Amino acid sequence: xxxxxxxxxxxxxxxxxxxxxxxxxxxxLTFLGIFTEGIHKVDRTKVAMFGAGAMIxxxxxxxxxxxxxxxxxxxxxxxxxxxxxxxIIAIMIPTGGFQAVAFWIAQKSGGxxxxxxxxxxxxxxxxxxxxxxxxxxxxxxxxxxxxCQALGISPIPSLLGSAILSNTGGIATLVGDPPNIMIGSxxxxxxxxxxxxxxxxxxxxxxxxxxVLYLLFRKEFKGRAVLPEFSDDALISDARTWYFSLGALAIxxxxxxxxxxxxxxxxxxxxxxxxxxxxAVPKINLEHTLDKIELAMLxxxxxxFIVVGGVQHSQFLTWVAQMLVPLVQENMLVACxxxxxxxxxVSALINNxxxxxxxxxxxxxxxxxxxxxxxxxxxxxxxxxxxxxxTHIGASANMIVLSLSERLAKAEGNPALAITPGLWIRKGMxxxxxxxxxxxxxxxxxxxxxxxxxxx
Amino acid sequence: xxxxEAMTTEIVTVSPEQTVSEAVALMDEHGIRALPVVDAxxxxxxxxxxxxxxxxxxxxxxxxxxHDGLDLRLDxxxxxxxxxxxRLSRLMSRPVGEVMSRDxxxxxxxxxxxxxxxxxxxxxxxxxxxxxxxxxxAGIMTAQTATRAFLHILDLMAEGKRREx
Numbered sequence: 001x002x003x004x005x006x007x008x009x010x011x012x013x014x015x016x017x018x019x020x021x022x023x024x025x026x027x028x029l030t031f032l033g034i035f036t037e038g039i040h041k042v043d044r045t046k047v048a049m050f051g052a053g054a055m056i057x058x059x060x061x062x063x064x065x066x067x068x069x070x071x072x073x074x075x076x077x078x079x080x081x082x083x084x085x086x087x088i089i090a091i092m093i094p095t096g097g098f099q100a101v102a103f104w105i106a107q108k109s110g111g112x113x114x115x116x117x118x119x120x121x122x123x124x125x126x127x128x129x130x131x132x133x134x135x136x137x138x139x140x141x142x143x144x145x146x147x148c149q150a151l152g153i154s155p156i157p158s159l160l161g162s163a164i165l166s167n168t169g170g171i172a173t174l175v176g177d178p179p180n181i182m183i184g185s186x187x188x189x190x191x192x193x194x195x196x197x198x199x200x201x202x203x204x205x206x207x208x209x210x211x212v213l214y215l216l217f218r219k220e221f222k223g224r225a226v227l228p229e230f231s232d233d234a235l236i237s238d239a240r241t242w243y244f245s246l247g248a249l250a251i252x253x254x255x256x257x258x259x260x261x262x263x264x265x266x267x268x269x270x271x272x273x274x275x276x277x278x279x280a281v282p283k284i285n286l287e288h289t290l291d292k293i294e295l296a297m298l299x300x301x302x303x304x305f306i307v308v309g310g311v312q313h314s315q316f317l318t319w320v321a322q323m324l325v326p327l328v329q330e331n332m333l334v335a336c337x338x339x340x341x342x343x344x345x346v347s348a349l350i351n352n353x354x355x356x357x358x359x360x361x362x363x364x365x366x367x368x369x370x371x372x373x374x375x376x377x378x379x380x381x382x383x384x385x386x387x388x389x390x391t392h393i394g395a396s397a398n399m400i401v402l403s404l405s406e407r408l409a410k411a412e413g414n415p416a417l418a419i420t421p422g423l424w425i426r427k428g429m430x431x432x433x434x435x436x437x438x439x440x441x442x443x444x445x446x447x448x449x450x451x452x453x454x455x456x
Numbered sequence: 457x458x459x460x461e462a463m464t465t466e467i468v469t470v471s472p473e474q475t476v477s478e479a480v481a482l483m484d485e486h487g488i489r490a491l492p493v494v495d496a497x498x499x500x501x502x503x504x505x506x507x508x509x510x511x512x513x514x515x516x517x518x519x520x521x522x523h524d525g526l527d528l529r530l531d532x533x534x535x536x537x538x539x540x541x542x543r544l545s546r547l548m549s550r551p552v553g554e555v556m557s558r559d560x561x562x563x564x565x566x567x568x569x570x571x572x573x574x575x576x577x578x579x580x581x582x583x584x585x586x587x588x589x590x591x592x593x594a595g596i597m598t599a600q601t602a603t604r605a606f607l608h609i610l611d612l613m614a615e616g617k618r619r620e621x
Contacts, residue, residue, distance in 0.1 A: 096529060103532040142517035142528060149515055150533045229534040237529065404517075411516040413546065 014319045019064040023314035026055045027358065030307050035350045044351065045296045048303035055310035064314040073309030074302050077185040077265045081175065082132070083298055084270030088245065089135045090292035091277060091284055097242035102143035103230060111151060111225040117158045117217075118210055120144060124162045125169025125206060130249060133170040133177050137163055137397035141404050151225040156405065156419055157217040160427055161210075163401040164389045168209055168435070171385035172202035175256065175266060178301075179356045179384045186360045187377050190260040193454055197378050201442050205386065205435045212431045241281050248277040301353070308357040317358070321365040328371055333447050336379040337440050343383025344436055348390035356384065375443075375451040382439045390432035392424035459572040460565035462605035463585045463595035469494045472501055472553030479504050479552050492584050492593055493556045499591045500584050502556035507580075512555055513543050562586045565594050569605060572597055 030051025034044045052070070059065020092098070105123060109116035120140070128136045140162055148155035170176035174184040174194040184194055214221070236242050252273035255262070259269050278284055311317050328335040346355050359380065367373040388395030392402050402419050409418035443450060470479045470491045479491055483506065490505030518528050530536070547555060561579040563572045564586065576583050581599040586592060 094527060096527075099528060099532070146515050146517040146528065149517075150536070228536065231532055231534050408516045411512075 014315055014322060016319060019062045019314040020311075020316040020319055022058050022062050023055065023064060023311045024316045026051060026058055027307060027311045027316075030054070031354050031358075034354055037351075043296070045300040045303065048300050048307065048354075052303040052306035055307050059310050059313065062314075065310045069313055070306045070309055073312065074305040075182070075185050077267045078178070078181050078305075079298055079301055080267035081181055081185075081270050082178065082301065083293060084267060084274050085132060085175065086135070086293045087289060088248065088270070088274050088277060089131055089139075090289045091241065091281075092245045093139060093292075094238065095242035095245065096237035097239075097245070098139045099143055100236050102140065102147060106147040106151070107227070107230050111227040113153055113157070113223075113225060114214060114221040116147075116151075116225075117161045117213065117221075120158050121161045121165035121210065121213075122206075125165040128166040128169035129173045129176050130253070133166045134396040134400065136166050137400050140166075141401050145404060145408055150228045153225045154220060154417065155408070156417070156423075157213065157220050159401045159405055160419060160424070161213045161217075163395070163397045164209060164213075164428065164431055165206060166397050167385060167388045167395045168202060168206055171205075171382060172198050173256075175270075177385065179352060180381055181266070182353075182356050182360060183377050183381050184266065186364060187373075187454075189377065189454060191256040191266065192260070194381075197450060198381060201382060201439060204442060205382075205438055208434050208438045209389075209431055212434050213427075216427050216430065241284065244280045245277060248273040248280070251276060304354055304357045308354075308361060311358070312361045317362045318365040318368075321362045322369065324362070325366055325369050325371055328366060328376070332372070332375060332451065333444065336375045336443055336447075336450070339376055340379040340383035340439060340443065341436060343380050344387030344390070344432065347384045347387030348394040348432065350393075352384050352388065356380075372451065372453055374453050375447070378450045379443065382443075383436070386432060386435045386439060389428050389435070390425070391428060392419075392421045394428070394432075398424065398428070457569045457605060457609065458565060459563045459567045459569055459585050459597055460594070462569050462572065462602050463565075463597045464601050465595040467492060467593070467596050469498075469593065470504060470552055471495070472551060472556065474552050475548065476504075476509065476550055476552055476555055477548040480509070480548070490582055492582075492596060493552055494593050497590075498593050500560065500562065500586050500593045501591075502553070502558050503560060503584070504552050504556040508555060508557045509547065512547050513540055560584070562591075563597065564588050569602065573602055576602055 030047060033040070033042070033047035033051065037044045037047070056065060056067055056070050059069075101123065102120070105119045106116065109119055124136055124140050127140075141159060144158045144162060145155045148158060167177070171180065172195060174180055174189065174191045180194065183189065184191075252269050255264070255269040255272060256266070259266060262268075278286065308317075343352075343355075346352060363373050363376050363380070366376075388398070392398045402421070402424065405417060405419040409415050468482055468486050468488065468491060470482060470493055472493055472495065483489060483491060490503055490507070492500055493502040493504050495501050515528075515530075518530075561575055562584045563575060567585075572583060576597065576599060582596045583598070584593055585595045585597055587594055
């Protein structure tokens, strides 16, 4: 944790200097490059890597940063946790277990369209609490399309609803999505503390989401689909690996609940689950499994940590935070609601990971100035998570659903099957706004609960 | 021996504008499973065959990269054949140009036969033989024509005509 580095420096009043200016410029240009990925078509990871190099290089010239400090600033807990979970999922996908779950849901829905959406969406939300949202949607979106085609109904409501509920479910836990992992790791929040604070909020928000989904798509839910005949003896392709994976996940949940008492950071739990699984199922081909890990994404995180580390060490972020402290201290509740909505808007419009990477050290340095930042963490987690639902570019899960539906529309020669960016905004934006209102109300009503400092 | 000596020039081709159903009829008539798709100048623009046709019948969910190609099983739903047949009937009226495969694996007339065999094994038969640059279709090399070429080499060796090989 970087708080100790910063706390010694934050006491004195800082004035702006050249190092701050240089590091802020590198940060700005890197973020600009990342956010305009769609225009210049240079992969965001490449941009971040270039930015990381530029930050280290300029840091060496101006004396605020160097390769050793860059290595130290990387939050390895985040990287290893993401990598470990990715590997476990890469083992689970080919077993066919998720497919069995999806078809079981389809069968139980009895062809009731709204019930199918709710059951599918809730399952996806539950799975997203433990696994990464993007992965959950990569697994489930093709299954939803397959099932809706078998039922002869439009897959759009279920696809959109599942992506949104996946993003929402992910907010509930420390390991549910990358922004939470980053917050939890930086603020030293335990799995239990996270779930206790965000679980109820997410539950309320999920109910609101399902309600708004019903209103938005009510015409689609009329009538009952004819259920195709499902096979009784279609088995999971690799049941042994599937059930052992579920066992490993169960052990991991227990370990997550007690990771603080065990003195383990979250990555240790993921590593434990993975190691148990690899030993319990000897036939898992490690090389083949590791090929599926999204190294580009892990590299993106490392590069961002290094870029943001530069503005931390130049004390630019401390300087910015210092100006914000009086505002935040004046009215914490307003600050929380502002950060909830600001986080949501940013998240709806641009990639939220760089935003998180820069904001987290700023909040940490406010903490070093003696501000009780606990409620800010919760507001940030909720805002960033819910904002992702507003637009098609708000979350990677949305993009996956969008591109799948476009391919489906093309393959079927039916443009009505495509979820266009406009359609996403018409459906997603009302959901985002409704859920933000619900979250704001919960924040105002239970403010004392969210504002109580966490015992570390 | 170069590929030009192992190819056949008796080829049935189809244009991108012809319908899938015409192409299927051609393949049936000649007992073949793939057709080079060529434009008016006889330049290769794609390949059409039973494999891409069947791939077009699969649900789109199975053919997206993220799900590891054809990993999703279809045995959960019974009696889906009539739905699949309907997909086929929609495909039959579409132009070949929309359904054909554009990922082309080709050899040149001067490519050594051994390299041609490697590509046949890697990408399957048939392999179009095209002139460099223009993609002018000179012939096709198939598993049969390649094997025949090697048998011919054996004959030549038996006759002691090493130089001609």
